Structure formats: C-alpha cells, structure tokens
Amino acid sequence: MAKASRAFVCQACGAVTSRWSGKCGSCGEWNSIIEEAAPAGSPALVAIKGGKGRLASGARAAFETLRSATTDDPRLPTGISELDRVLGGGLVPGSAVLVGGDPGIGKSTLLLQAAASLAGCGVPVVYLSGEEATAQVRLRAARLGLGDASVALGTETNLTNIVATLSSGAPPALVVIDSVQTLWSEAVDAAPGTISQLRNAASALVSYAKTSGAAVVLVGHVTKDGQIAGPKVIEHMVDTVLYFESLSGHQFRILRAVKNRFGPTDEIGVFEMRYEGLKEVENPSALFLGDRDRGAPGTAVFAGMEGTRPLLVEIQALVAPSTLGTPRRAVVGWDPNRLSMLLAVLEARCGVRLAGHDVYLNVAGGMRLTEPAADLAAAGALLSSFAGRATPEDAVYFGEVSLTGAVRAVGHMDQRLKEAAKLGFARAVVPEAAGTSAREAADLQLLPLTELSELVAWFAPPQE
Template identity: 45%
Template sequence: MAKKPRSIHTCSECGYASPKWLGRCPECGSWGTLQESLSAPSAVTSGPVKTQALTPTSPAKPITLIDATSSTTMPSGIGELDRVLGSGVVPGSVVLMAGEPGVGKSTLLLEVASRWAGLNDRKALYVTAEESAGQVRARAERTGALKDTLYLAAESNLDVVFGHVDQIKPSLIIVDSVQTMHAAGVEGVPGGVAQSRAVTAALTSLAKTTNIPILLVGHVTKDGNVAGPRVLEHLVDVVLNFEGDRQSSLRMLRGIKNRFGATDEVGCFEQTADGIREVPDPSGLFLSHRGNTPDGSAVTVAMDGVRPMLAEVQALTVDPVAKNPRRVVTGLDFNRVPMVLAVLQARCGQRTNDKDAYVATVGGVKITETGTDLAVALATWSSLHETPLPDKTVVIGEVGLAGELRRVPNVARRLQEAARLGYERAIVPAGDKLSIPGMKISQVGSLSEALDLVQKARK
C-alpha cells in the first residue's frame, strides 16, 4: 500500500528541507524562505524488488577503445582563461563563472565569444537574459568584439534558446545568466531552487549530447558563494570565480572546481575603458612604476596558486598623532603585520611601538601568505632609518617569533621569476643550496642577519 503524500518545506535559497515550517532556515540563515510542497508518495513493498532490463542506447566498450580525440581541448582565444581551464575548452563541458556584480563577467565572456568566433570562423551563440540585444551590441562595439559569426539572442525562455541552438548550430554557447533563465513546466521563479536546478541540468544535458561547450554566468551572494543551491556546482564540470576590487583595475580568475585540470592556476586581467585585457605578466603590472628604490619599500615574490608574482610592499612610520600608535594594513594579513613589527623591536632593537605604522601593497594585489614577512620587516626598517634597500633586490622569508627566518615553498621558482625581470640580488632563509644564473643569493638564518646584510650592502 502506498503512503499518503506529506508536506515538506524547502528553502528557496539553499535547498534545505524540513518536515515543518520554520521562520528562519537553519542552513543558510535566511528568513521567510521555506516554501511548502508535497513530497512524492513512496510505495511499500515486501520481498525483493523486481527490475526490468532495458537495452542500452550505446553498448559499453573497453576503455582502450574509447576515442580520446573527442575530449581534446580547443583554445578559447584568451590565454589566461585557457591557463585556468587547464589547456583550453573541453568539448561538451559546462563552465560556471561566478563573481560579484560589476566585476566584468559579462564583458569577459563577450570577449571570449568574439575571440572564439574569430578562430577559423567558428560560430558562437551569446544568450543574454539580463540585458537587451542593443545594450550588448553597444558594449561589443566599444570593446571591439563585433564578429559576423558571433550570434546574439536576448532570451530568457530555455525552450527558445534550444531552438536557437538548432537553427544556428554553434560550437560555443554562453548563457548570461543562469539565475535569470526560465524553464517551462517547472514551478518557482527564475533564480529559485527548482528553476536554477532545472535550467542547469537541461543545459548540462545539452552540452553532453551535442558536444558543445557551454559557459554559464552565476551570481554570488553577499558572502561570496555562488547564489542558488549547491547542486549547481555539482552539475557543472568547472567552477571559476572572477574577482577584483572596485577601486582597482586588476581582476583575478581562479578555479574552484575543475574536472579537467588543477584548481591552483590563476588568470590575470585588467579592466580598462576598452574592455578587459589579458595580463600575462602581472609582476610587470605591479612594478611598472618603479624607478629608483625609495625608502620604506621592499620587493618580494608571492605565490598565487602555482604562479609567482613580484609585489612591492611599502611601509611608512611617523610620529603618532594620538596617544596610542596606529597600525594600518592594506593588502596584507592585518594580524600578521603587527606581529612582525613586534619581532623587529624585540629581537632587533628597532623601536616601532612609539610610531604610527602604515603598511600596504602596491597595485591592488592582496597577499596573505607568510613569505612576505621579511619584506614587511625590511620595508619598516627602511622607513625608520630613511634608508632605501639595495637596488634590484628581492626578499623572501617567514619571520618567527624568535626572530628566525623560516623557509617558504617554491623558493627556486620565485627567484627564477625575479631573475627574469632583471633582479640581481636576493635575501632568502638558509636552507637548500640555490643557484640562479645572473643572481647573487644571500641565505640568512635570522632577521638580525638580514638587517646586517642590508646595512653592509648600503655602505
């Protein structure tokens, strides 16, 4: 006998299900989002369940007989995007790109569609459900993305989008955005749990059956997560996060999930008046303004994933205006900088407790790793004594509470990047032997030794 259907309450924000109504979702904390629906009845049977075998549409094959060329990656025309994806776009893959409003997701994907359409006259279909066709056309004209093989459709009905695909037969589909698309026959409003799940599942099925790669735009919540249920991230093959500060032109593309490659690659872009352009050499972007080395400045090499990037750390120490000295940090770990200043005073005799200290990175780059501790300490020392550090010198190392310098990973790769940009000296923690052509490497064991080395080099 079959059980009667019972009511169930589902959160429209995160998909949490509860047998009774709650004012606040215990999963995501949203108020008034639990909606009542009827669960499907389940049958109670006794004994073993009988199943009927169905003839498969395609027989199973030995794995050695599977054609590997069907999953060969294709270049998108944008090298930084291909870097993050692995080596390019995989046929039949579904990529979800998330990011805050205004960061440039639509502009970047419009450039991807244009570059794609410009390679061997391939067809690309750009579907926009948030803007009119005229608005997208105006942006394409401003950024130089007009191509005859780039097709544009302002449509929010998923069935109509499928009709466009049948007519145009594109080799790339971009949907902006998945939260504004509507699937007929599915309850709920666009962006809700049911609609987002149905739209993403239908587009994923389309990509797998036609072998057409699909790029989706996804909104993010206030805490930075992809809006809608977590099932979106499980359905797609790749999840990318496009991030950047509104006050800076720098944009970073990071991989959160990637079934075809690693998730530690980072793509760098710059927002300009003419659109978004690639930055294959972000170190040059952060250091392009440097001339003679000023006091209170130190250059370090940080690792963002597996990508080394040179960054400048600046420090300014002044007499305090108030009774309690201030510590202002921008682009670095706010809790770690005061610790480094405390070690600089306690272990090296440099008075920092009676000075206001302002420490920041240049160019809008954000660094959270501990390998920049030595750069913070030497930049602060340089500001205290109004003495610039030696020219063409990079410093790398973690500072311990005892004043010792600890090794950081990938030192050799960091120094190779610095040598490529013309740096001739390096101060790093003692450890493995390092040899970089054209670079003099000084390995020290403590912060005091590093300060002594800098003072001798300036004499």
C-alpha cells in the same frame, strides 16, 4: 485535489525549514528565508520481494572498468591566452564553467570577446543574454570591434525553450549564459534567481553539456561578501569556477580559478580594462612594478608565484606612532592573521617594539597574496618603514617566517630568481636553505638568511 506542499528555503545557504523565521538557523543570515514549492521527491523503493528492493522505474546502468579506453577530446582554445592559462589550456568539450565577479568588472566583455574569437575561427557559438537586449549587446560588440563576428545572439530566459532550441540541431561548441540568475522554468514554482530555480537551471545545463559535448559557460552574480550567489551546490555541479577580481579604482582585472577539474586551481590571468575592451597583460610583473615608489621607506618587492607563473609585486607598509589605546592594524591584499603573526614574531623574537604603533600593509596593484613566501617581503617593508630607511631598489624578497623566527625555504626558488633577473634586479634576500639549483638559476647576488633577526640587524631600528 491534494494541496501543493510548500517549504521555506534560505537563499544564502539553501537550508530548508518547515516554517518561516527571520534568521536562518544554518548560516545565521537575516531575512534570507522565502517560501517556495517543496522539491519533488525521488522515486521510492517499492515493497521488498524476496529480500531485494527495486526502484519504481528506471533503466539498468552501464558500468565500465578502469582499463576501458578513453579518448581525450582536444581542448578548444579561446584565442585569449590569459583565459586559456586559467582554464588549463582552453575549454574542454562537454564541460560547465561558472564565472563570477562584481557588477561591471568585465565578465560579459571577456566572454563576448572569447565568443567572437571562436566564431572568427569558424566555431559555432551561442550567446544568450538574459540581462541585456540584443541591441545593447551589439552596441558593446561594435565598441569592441567585434561587430562582424558570426555569434548566434539571443535573449531567451525560459530554461525549457533554451534546452529545446540548443538540442534541435547540431550542438554548438560554446554556449554562454549571461546570467544563470535570470533563467526560470515553469516546472519550478519560484521566482527567477531563487535557490530552486538556480539548482534546476544549473542541473539542466550541466546535463546538456555532458550529453551534447558543448562547453557551457554560466555567468553568476556575487553577493556582498564576494561569493557567487546561491548555495555551494551550484559550484559543486560545474567543472570549473572562475572569479573575476579587481580593487576599486584599479584598471587591472585578475581572473582566478578556485575550482578546475581539468587544470590547476592556482593559476591567474591578468587583464587591463580599456575603452576597447579587456587587454591581456603578458608581463604582469612589469605592470605591477611600473609605478613603484623607488627610494621611499616602507616598500619591498616580493618575488611570488601564482600557479606556474612567477610574479613580482610591491608590498607597502606604514608604521606610525599611535595615540590610541589599541593601535590599528589594517591590511589590503594579504591575510590579516598572517600580519598579526609576523608582528608578534618581530616583537617576541627580534625585540622590535611595535605595540604602540599603527601598522598599515598594502599589496600594490590590487593583487591578493595567499602564499606564506610573502612573509620576508612584508617584514622587510615593515622594518623599512619603522626604521625610516629605504630598502635597496635592486633587491627582491621571498621566504616563510616561522613562529620561532627562522626563515624557511619555499618552492620554485629558481623561477622566482629568473623572473627577478629578467626585470633587472641584482640582489635577492632568500632563505639560507636555498638549494644549489636556485643559486645557479640566475645571475643574482643572493643574501641568505637563517633568522629574521638578521634582517632586523640590517635596518638597525631605533631602540626604545
């Protein structure tokens, strides 16, 4: 009998090697390589006859043209508007969704609330928990006030049994797997949670979703770096990848889409964690600005955009003289490279000497900003702290700063101004290139800038 072939697989990147080593040569991760059974090979080409090759087995594939009629299945609203916003309007039948996040952040709570909401509308829902017993899930449901929801609850982790059970009757509208790292298959000679098991489980469940029309939601663990555990091939298999984010000590939770084949990838949903579960935040701007430090130097309100939603957040800065040879540069919620670039522009183009100062920058409320429009607000907060003068309480900032010191226009100016006016702001520091439509969008006093040096002159920092 032939000996089963073995391979050594990196659990961080999925690279396969013929021998064990302490460090993965592909990703550089230490102690991540374990021995697994080699994956079965694909059907090989048989001998060529007449110049044509054929597969050893298989059926002829069917093809269609781009003109073929397509019927779009209606989306399945979950009853949680913030979740539906991130998904692009609701769950798409036959889609596979991967949800990741830190332990205890609320992934299971959110999906249990969504499952109970759909079940309350008469939609068949299956919830499979591989990490908790049914009694534990029922206790959480009772605490959330969802004990009467007709959700089919199970704790099966055998992949073959799960697929056979789901395929035995009418397919449910929603299947929740919590979590995909607990699934295992007898066909794969590896422990649950390994790369081989993850690939096999994800492939089988995605195939079931496509053939049955059921929406399958997979919960994934995350690594210490905040990425979903397993190779990126798992994220490539599914249709949508969502990340649940939060900063330690904050009760706010942010659901962000990083991949979505049926909707935008820059939308966010904001939730607040309470004893009775996750509550939707309908006006995140008011929430993030609720505890704003009014009249304190070093703060500025940024009018940003997250997908189609305008969002106002407070940017805080602290500039203090440093006794170190190399001053500290610390940033939370923003790109550190962006901060370094902005400090260089302030020093080289505007004459603001910050080389001997420690600089700390924070985005209040646990938000993470990615758009360059936050440059002007960050510069305002830095200059305010450096000069010791508070920014106007009724002003918002947005605009991109170039390496030449010019303030460039950004998109969705009218929506940013309307959101600021709705929250009671009276002034807006904007790029000079703001169009007429933006100027007429809201009843705000606009303070246009063409160069960053003009903002520096407003604060008149002390000369060294």
